[in-house]
Amino acid sequence: EDQVTQSPEALRLxxxxxxxxxxxxxxxxxxGLFWYRQDPGKGPEFLFTLYSAGEEKExxxxxxxxxxxxxxxxxxxxxxxxxxxxxxxxxxxxxxxxRQLTFGSGTQLTVLP
Amino acid sequence: DAGVxxxxxxxxxxxxxxxxxRCKPxxxxxYLFWYRQTMMRGLELxxxxxxxxxxxDSGMPEDRFSAKMPNASFSTxxxxxxxxxxxAVYFCASSKGQADTEAFFGQGTRLxxx
Numbered sequence: 001e002d003q004v005t006q007s008p009e010a011l012r013l014x015x016x017x018x019x020x021x022x023x024x025x026x027x028x029x030x031x032g033l034f035w036y037r038q039d040p041g042k043g044p045e046f047l048f049t050l051y052s053a054g055e056e057k058e059x060x061x062x063x064x065x066x067x068x069x070x071x072x073x074x075x076x077x078x079x080x081x082x083x084x085x086x087x088x089x090x091x092x093x094x095x096x097x098x099r100q101l102t103f104g105s106g107t108q109l110t111v112l113p
Numbered sequence: 114d115a116g117v118x119x120x121x122x123x124x125x126x127x128x129x130x131x132x133x134x135r136c137k138p139x140x141x142x143x144y145l146f147w148y149r150q151t152m153m154r155g156l157e158l159x160x161x162x163x164x165x166x167x168x169x170d171s172g173m174p175e176d177r178f179s180a181k182m183p184n185a186s187f188s189t190x191x192x193x194x195x196x197x198x199x200x201a202v203y204f205c206a207s208s209k210g211q212a213d214t215e216a217f218f219g220q221g222t223r224l225x226x227x
Contacts, residue, residue, distance in 0.1 A: 044204070
């Protein structure tokens with residue numbers, strides 16, 4: 001059974017204080033690790049997909065990295081508008097239900113001005 | 114494109130009533146997913162379709178839940194009869210083509226069953 005564990009559950013940062021969010025996963029044949037951002041009252045918004053260990057992707061103040069067991073979302077010099085819940089999800093590479101995403105419980109990030 | 118469109122945004126109903134949630138996927142997307150989000154269980158996949166055909170409904174909690182996709186631009190999730198424990202936010206998402214592509218989510222329907 002696929003498992004995705006995110007830590008910490010909640011994180012409070014001062015504006016400009018860089019940090020990292022962790023996503024540990026167990027999946028049969030990873031076919032993509034996805035990061036989403038979710039604002040209150042809205043649906044998850046896609047950020048990144050990572051496919052293989054060693055891969056990195058960046059978008060503004062965010063950088064996602066991937067190893068064989070975990071992914072990190074690094075936030076550099078965050079701003080209050082980065083406050084949101086960040087969700088990690090995996091897709092397995094086997095046949096059958098290969099399209100579904102298994103989500104972690106998320107990290108709720110608050111950036112204080 | 115307007116993205117994935119869900120309706121209604123909010124639904125309050127009494128226990129035992131039938132509830133129908135609606136979704137219009139992004140045009141050209143051939144996969145459609147229904148998810149449920151609660152504080153206790155997070156985001157859970159209920160069912161997904163490929164080219165309007167249900168592929169995996171193993172996440173549907175019980176027979177009170179049913180989903181249809183009569184055409185490429187419309188899907189419904191129905192709960193009959195509804196129960197208080199069905200209260201959650203229901204999301205529809207769609208994706209296109211290859212297995213590796215990301216899914217795009219709608220704004221969700223917040224369902225409250227009293």
